[in-house]
Amino acid sequence: MSERTVRAPAKINLHLGVGAPREDGYHPLLTVYQAVGLHDDLTVREAETWSVEVEVPDWMGGIALPTVEDNIVTRAARLLARHHGIEPTGSVHVAKSIPVAGGMAGGSADAAAALVALDRLWGVDTSDEDLLRIAADLGSDVPFALVGGSALGTGRGELVEALTDTGTWWWVAVPSRDGLSTPAVYRHFDELHPDAPCDPPPADDLVAALAAGDPHALAAALHNDLQAPAIDLRPELGDLLDRGEAEGALRGLISGSGPTCVFLCESAEAARAVAGALSDDESHPVVLVANGAVAGAHLVTYG
Template sequence: MNVTVRAAAKINLHLGVGAPRGDGFHPLTSVYQAIGLCDDVTASDDESGWDLRLQVSDWIDAGAVPVDSGNIVTRAASLLARHHGIASDGHLLIEKAIPVAGGLAGGSADAAAALVALDRLWDAQTSDEDLLAIAAELGSDVPFALLGGTALGTGRGELVTPLADAGTWWWVLVPSLEGMSTPEVYRHFDKLFPDASPTPPPADELIAAVASGEPHRLARLLRNDLQAAAIDLRPDLGLLLDEGEEEGALRGLVSGSGPTCVFLCESADHARDLAGALMRRGHGIVLVANGAVAGAHIVGGNHG
């Protein structure tokens, strides 16, 4: 038997960051959107133990993705197996198209896909509530990767509530061949903003813009409190945002902790035109994706 599950990259339409709590985590108010740039995870029977393999798109450095116990997918398998008191046997193939360390939660997408695939492979029949709890143990973005769509994240981002979303949103993404460390960006945020409020800025106006389906309204309200820290560490990101807006993007934004930059467009045609303009400016990897799309879901498999 095998089962293939697809999980989407996420972007943050709003990322409000508060001062770090006593446990070191930053309280967040985030509005996530899942976009049509996806990884596939295929789980197959393997009674001899655990095996993890990787295939990557040509713009991804395979060496940046561990295929041992350091991969979040292996941790996901262990937590799910422990929850049910079973062995974490199986062969997993990750087919990656989401950039690594790019601020798009590709690892979280893989973890969510693995949870869904292994739950079906092992016939574990895990409840949605338990699956979300296991996802939250794995990382702040994993519960959203299960849910997909557009959603509000609070706490460390792991408490997820679906939002009304009337739009089909078109994005141009420019990934970087050099990833960024999320903890380093947060540390730099703390250095730049030592007097940050313990309460992250709310997202009410942006949530209303998402519900309206109006791209110009949404563009005005996009927010990423980590953007200043990311650009201070990588000034080239600021130059890229300027280029995208000069070429007609409604708005450019660093995605999450970076370094991927995303540009909101009016339509599919507008997005394709902007992608072409950025490629002519010498950016070799430019992607077009729409949102919002579904969370981790089964797209193939057999019961042989």
């Protein structure tokens, strides 16, 4: 039986600049993405019908998963099939390792993995341009999940341009047991910044730090306009950021709209030390270490 497995990475927003909402309700963004070594694996097999099964590790607890009809993997399959004038078929299994609803784009990674896997399974040879267009229709972070590495995102984040990145970066990620609504964080941003400029702030210093491969310069340049509203809604996130920096992280940052907190560390050894210190707190039962930048959605071969 023919099958394909595709691995897709989590993302961190190293810079997330947010402008005032446009007439269509979307906020213009200028963001710098980095793909990091936390992955979801999606395996698809030939089948006469369509099905999706999601496997989550014990540490994610009793999360509420979307139905097959509402799953972003199903949406990806339908859009790709419609593009080629065929019916979506296949048996999909998603093995999750990216925190769910944590600001690390796990759903977007699954959508990107589905596009790559189904394109190969169905033998439809979709062009890169069309894959990126379909990805943008699925969500702002999906095109980056295809591209990976480090990249500049504009528009709603869906217009992606690869950046020069000479560093090897080490991160500690601390997921939260409780989710944080992305729309609620954006609404609170609007409340805190009623006079926000139309154009989001630039990321020139951060882009230069990536090109130089300097972790201290990168730490100084990390920026997230959604961090203050997220902490205002969940003050314990600010306490966690302070704790990670006190334990030796170069800088703590809320990932996207949260609630996952990430910490840039000087080396792999430093990341393991920070992770060990944060793991001692029972309020943070899961602490993950990841490197970046890594590849976007790609086929996995065994043997």
